[in-house]
Amino acid sequence: MELDVRRRRRAGLLPRGGWLLPTCVLCANGFFASLRPSEPFLTPYLLGPDKNLTERQVFNEIYPVWTYSYLILLFPVFIATDYLRYKPVLLLQGLSLIVTWFMLLYAQGTLAIQFLEFFYGISTATEIAYYSYIYSMVEPGVYQRVTSYCRTATLTGYTVGSVTGQVLVSAAGWSLFSLNVISLISVSIAFSAAWFLPMPMKSLFFHQNLLEEGKRVGCGKRGSQCNGDLGGAAEPEGIEVQVPLNTEEHNAEGQQISDYGSISQLTEKKSVPLQLVLRILWKDFLHCYSSRTLLCWSVWWALSTCGYFQVVNYSQGLWEKVAPSSHSNIYNGSVEAVSTLLGAVAVFVVGYIKVSWSTWGELLLAAFTLIIAVAVYIMDVIGNIWACYIMYVLFRSIYMILITIATFQIAANLSMECYALVFGVNTFIALLLQTLITVIVVDSSVLGLDLFTQFKIYAGYFAVIAVIFFVSGLYHIMKNCKEPKQEKLDSSGT
Numbered sequence: 001m002e003l004d005v006r007r008r009r010r011a012g013l014l015p016r017g018g019w020l021l022p023t024c025v026l027c028a029n030g031f032f033a034s035l036r037p038s039e040p041f042l043t044p045y046l047l048g049p050d051k052n053l054t055e056r057q058v059f060n061e062i063y064p065v066w067t068y069s070y071l072i073l074l075f076p077v078f079i080a081t082d083y084l085r086y087k088p089v090l091l092l093q094g095l096s097l098i099v100t101w102f103m104l105l106y107a108q109g110t111l112a113i114q115f116l117e118f119f120y121g122i123s124t125a126t127e128i129a130y131y132s133y134i135y136s137m138v139e140p141g142v143y144q145r146v147t148s149y150c151r152t153a154t155l156t157g158y159t160v161g162s163v164t165g166q167v168l169v170s171a172a173g174w175s176l177f178s179l180n181v182i183s184l185i186s187v188s189i190a191f192s193a194a195w196f197l198p199m200p201m202k203s204l205f206f207h208q209n210l211l212e213e214g215k216r217v218g219c220g221k222r223g224s225q226c227n228g229d230l231g232g233a234a235e236p237e238g239i240e241v242q243v244p245l246n247t248e249e250h251n252a253e254g255q256q257i258s259d260y261g262s263i264s265q266l267t268e269k270k271s272v273p274l275q276l277v278l279r280i281l282w283k284d285f286l287h288c289y290s291s292r293t294l295l296c297w298s299v300w301w302a303l304s305t306c307g308y309f310q311v312v313n314y315s316q317g318l319w320e321k322v323a324p325s326s327h328s329n330i331y332n333g334s335v336e337a338v339s340t341l342l343g344a345v346a347v348f349v350v351g352y353i354k355v356s357w358s359t360w361g362e363l364l365l366a367a368f369t370l371i372i373a374v375a376v377y378i379m380d381v382i383g384n385i386w387a388c389y390i391m392y393v394l395f396r397s398i399y400m401i402l403i404t405i406a407t408f409q410i411a412a413n414l415s416m417e418c419y420a421l422v423f424g425v426n427t428f429i430a431l432l433l434q435t436l437i438t439v440i441v442v443d444s445s446v447l448g449l450d451l452f453t454q455f456k457i458y459a460g461y462f463a464v465i466a467v468i469f470f471v472s473g474l475y476h477i478m479k480n481c482k483e484p485k486q487e488k489l490d491s492s493g494t
Contacts (some may be wrong), residue, residue, distance in 0.1 A: 001466075002307055009053070014339050019137065019138035019146060021139075021198070022133075022137040022138070022197060023134060023138070023146045023149055023150070023238060024428065025194075025196050026130070026133060026134055026153075026197060027086075027150055027152075027153035027194055028151055028155060028193045029094070029190045029191075029193040030067055030130060030150055030154040030190075031129070031154070031155040031156060031157035031160075031190075031195050031439075032157065032187065032189040032190035032193065032223060033093070033094065033097060033130075033154070033157065033187055033190035034153075034154045034155075034156075034158040034161060034185045034386055035156030035160055035161040035183075035187060036101075036158075036161045036180045036183040036187065036418045036490045037161045037162070037164040037165030037168065037182050037183060037333070038101075038104070038165060038176060038179035038180040038182070038183045039162075039165075039183070039336075040162050040165055040166070040316070041165060041169065041176050041179060041316075041332055041333065042316060042318075042322050043058065043316035043317050044103070044316070044320060044330060044332075045176040045177075045178060045180070045481050046058050046062070046113065046324040046435040047320060047325075048176065048325070050176065050177055050327075051108065051113065053110065053113070054442060055061070055317070055320075055321075056448070057110050057328075058317070058478075059314065059317050059451060060442055060443060060444035060447060060448045061114070061185075061443075061444050062110065062113050062117055063117065063313060063314070063317075063442070064439075064442050065114045065117035065118055065121070066117040066118075066121050066124070066313070067309075067313075067431070067434055067435050067438045068121075068129065068435060068438075069117065069118045069121025069122070069125075070121040070124050070125055070224075070431055071147045071428075071431040071432060071434075071435045072121075073121060073122060073125040073429065074125050074428055075231040075424075075433060076130075076138075077089065077122075077125040077126055077128065078128060078198050078424050079274075079375070081126070081128055081129045081132065081203075082203045082204050082206050082277075083203070083206045084178070085136070085199065085200045085201075085202075085203050086129045086132060086133040086136060086181060086200055086203065087129075087133070087197050087199050087200065089128075089129035089192070090126070090130060090133060090194045090197065090291070091194050091195070092122065092126055092274075093123050093126035093127065093129060093130070093194075094187065094188075094190050094191030094192075094194050096119045096120070096122040096186065096462075097120075097123045097128065097187035097190070097191070097193055098114055098187055098188055099116075099118045099119045099189075100123060100187075101180055101183050101184040101187055102184060103119070103178070103186065103461055104114065104116060104180050104183075104184075105177065105180050106418055107180065118376075123222045128424070130150070130154075131150065133197070134147070134150060134204055135204075136200035136201075136203055136204075137198065137200055139336055141464045155344060156338060157342060158336075158340055159337050159340050160480075161186070162181075162333040162334070162336040162337035162340070163333060163334070163337045164182070164333075165179050165332060165441045166332070166333030166334045166337070167333075168182075169330070169333065170329065170331070172249065173304050178442050189372070196466040206274075206277060224252075225390065228367045234314075236349075239427070247407055281421060284418055285421060285425065288418055288427075293409070294410055294422070296362060296472070297406045297409045297410050297426075298406075298422065298470065299482065300365050300369075300406060300465070300469060301329050301403065301406045301410070301426045301430070301431045302426050302427075302429040302433065303430075303433070303465050304369065304372075304399065304402065304403070305403070305426070305427070305430035306430040306431075306433040306434040306437065307372075307458055307461050307462050307465070308333050308399050308403075309430070309434050309436060310434060310454075310458055311372065311376055311395065311430075311455070312396075312455060313456055314442075314451060314455075315379075315392055315411075316332060317451050317453050318379065318388065318455060319332065319378070319385060319388055319389075320453070321451055322383060322384070322385050322388055323385035328385070331389065332351055332474070333391065334396045335389045335392060335394035336380040336427065338397070339393040339396040339397060342393060342396075343397045343399075343400035343401070344400070346401050347400055347401060347404045347490045349470040357475075358396045359480065360473075360477075360479065361405075361409070361473070361476070362469045362470075362472050362473030362476060363469070363470065363473035363474070364465070365402065365469045365472055365473070366466045366468075366469040366470035367466075367470075368398050368401070368402055369402070369462055369465050369466040369469065370463065370466035372395055372398050372399065373394040373397055373460070373462035373463040373465075373466060375391040375392075375394045375398075375458050376391070376395060376455060376458050376459040376462060377455075377456065378457060378461035379392060379395070379455065380455035380456055381392040381456075382450075407423075410422055410423070410426075413434050437457075437461075440459055441454055448455075
């Protein structure tokens, strides 16, 4: 490992300062980009005297723009992130956050706030650069450590921002406008930090170090990767059989891919044509989703994330309807902070729970998803703000537990290339479903339902997911019970 690290560093593929410098800078970027004390109070701010928008304008005309823009931008940003090697996209994320919060301070009118939501959609779509940048800068031996650091930085920033906003509003009596000023300063610091990130020399697809691990060949060439077998990966194939994908295939210029030449030339020819990248992605997609295990967890991921986005996006609006901020104190910041912290603790604890997920996973998903459905329903019908807060904390905590389990089950034996593809596809499907729900249920041009009716639909949506996975899990267990009996009968017959 040490020889490999030194070789990669000599080739210019790792920063001279090791993994610590880019990790620290990226964590600083993530912390300040997430430290936005005004975010838990966004809906009261838009409905208040600063913007003076109506509920229909905010919920049915403005908020849906984020969903549409996120969906439209996700795939182009995914490709651009790899082609531009992460750092430019991180800078774009910081710039879009600055524009978003500058417009929150000074923009007026429905159309201007809709443009604001579009820029916020850019910042959300470009988050992929934050979570994938570090893998191009460090050796595989510290992937788990740096991933933990980066995710902890964003979680801490979000929690600190929520607590700060609540303290400033409740104890110091600051205006919501002032919270947006602090958020603007924070995201500006994040943008400044991004400039100090080293520029990666490689990426997953377009700019590969072909000598480093052998030619990128897709998930299908990686032994047990993507096959749903969580029992360990096969040894990687030798470098001489991993270059290239198919010597008879042609690239975009009409040249044979075998023109990459000898092993000694591979470090010089790192750029991969778009046609080949898309072909690799398609083959990886077909291979990965042929696994029942991966497909099952991915379906739950996409369905539940769609519902999660809808509930989180409109929960502030529901709280505003139950207890208007103009007539009572609001504790949105405290609720967001508590739900984040409890979710983080629950995720930590679940890492020590031993469960046969291959056997009981679907039934457990069904049971916990049903609890989510009940929590969303109670939040909608109870009419008490404190009950709404408690149900929201329960909802977020359970979702964070389940999405963590799903993440591990999907990623356990995926190569880094497949990991990016599968989670990108799952997120895209979730956004596609969310867009469909938003167009039909939320958008004022179609049904434009009120928030209480919307949340009943979201509760029913989670209940349907629970039923689907209960039936699937029950069938899976019954099938597994029959197979040993059939094998026993076959053996006794012989």
